[in-house]
Amino acid sequence: MNYSKFTTQDFLMDPSFVQWAREGKNDAFWKTFIANNPFKSEEIEQAKLFVNAVKSFPLFELDAESQESLWERVEQKIEEETPVVTMPLLGRTWWVAACVLMIASWLGWQTFKKDNSNSVTYENLITATDTKKSDLVEFVNNTDKVLPVNLPDGSSVSLKKRSRLAYFKNRFGTTKREVYMSGEAFFEITKNPAKPFFVYANELITKVLGTSFIIKAYPNDKQVNVSVKTGKVSVFTQFEAKRSLKLNSNELDGVVLTPNQQITLDRQELRLSRTLIHLPEVLSAADTEIQSFEFDDVPVAEIFAKIEKAYGVEIVYDEELLSACKMTASLDNVPLYEKIEMICKGLGATYEMIDAKIVIESNGCS
Amino acid sequence: MDDSKVSQESEEFLLWQRFKIGDKEAFSRIYTKYAGILYNYGYHMLPDTYLVQDAIQDLFTDLWRMRQNLAHTTSIKYYLFRSLRRKIHRLSAGERLFDSFQEDDQDVGIPFVLSDEALRIERETTDEQILALQKALLKLPSRQLEAIRLRFFDGFELDQVADIMQMNEQSARNLIQRSLRKLRLSFDLLVMIYLFRYFF
Structure with missing residues (x-):
């Protein structure tokens, strides 16, 4: 290397120089060089100064307490996840279905199991409010058809059979929008971040700013389920310690669900688990250019990135291990799980669903 | 490669191996060793302490879930940085805080505080020069600054910088060279400050 012709920039681009400037490696060599080439000392000084300037940049530190509590959260x-449930390898569809079955997540886990008498019903919720019954507006669908309901804020609700929806007309939309429901309904909520929309369904509270989603909360079911179509929703239970805080903030706190995710509340154990929905769809907001899933000798990481973006899911894998893997595949018009399965088959890999993430288990490809 | 580097690499390799077979103690050591610098890197990308902590939590839980399916590595730091960047980009994609494909994105307004190390590094004139340089550096587009940080602050090799930032090595080289060229003005300025103090 002919260092005697180097500019300041050249020195900074030279790995050996940077190592010396940063860590003092090869000190003897550089000291000799400077002694022999005094006309280069200015460039070297400048380059060293540059390295020092970057090295002494302000450091954002994680205080010891946060570092510890963060570790506790990881632990x-x-x-919660150990031992991981292993599914027997049965038929293909069964396997996919099994994967969809939730693997318990720690989210929202309540330390104390509430006994059954504590279960919350639609009737409890309505009588518990201190509002006059004359202000109650209620829709009951006893037919076999879907009952469309329009709310004063322009939101609409499609109420399925054997389902009910209620709100208090004097309160709805003052500082927040609150409705109570039982059964199953699809909600399309108009956006209004200043007045969050709350749905009380059995023990579960769903909070949104403007989005569409489905709630299933029948009085005698063991579970309550919320799945998201567009936008984001947050959910928490009636027993949540920070409940009143969440009811009064204009932000989405608690467990936040994004499209193609669902949350299921086990009413007896009061355990919340987040999974992907059974048949995730391509997000309508995703670019049209990513809607094609034809791949010709494309790195697997790129394919995963495209799928992540299209479905709004997270795929967890080791980039290093899969960096050499390329794939030719035509995955158009195939549901998400089948896409993943086909890729896994090509890689000789398997996958698992954990906390609404797709975790790829692979030993790489040679 | 000299001995200290070899032993450092084999130490990392062994630590990673132990973690991969499910040794929680090794996992906790990896966390303790890297949580701080990961936070620093993450915070510069996304100045939101809660989101960065969430990303780090997510990174380590995923790491544990994936442990049996991870490659061998001699640089855990490099591995972690790369994964954290992906997490943070995912988190901030929704928030639209920055766009990874935009070359000249806006300065996010990082508060400027001089670290202890800066104070330790030589006295007087050099301090002023370093401050002037740091001010100039902070005006760089965020991607250029990120590349500079990874190379000179965190000490990653050029190919690693490229990999972490998901670009090829030549692009990373260009990015750094372009930033250095931009700083030329400030270099001239520094020389003037220097000459001024020296002669008058």
């Missing part, structure tokens, strides 16, 4: 989460 808590991994302990």
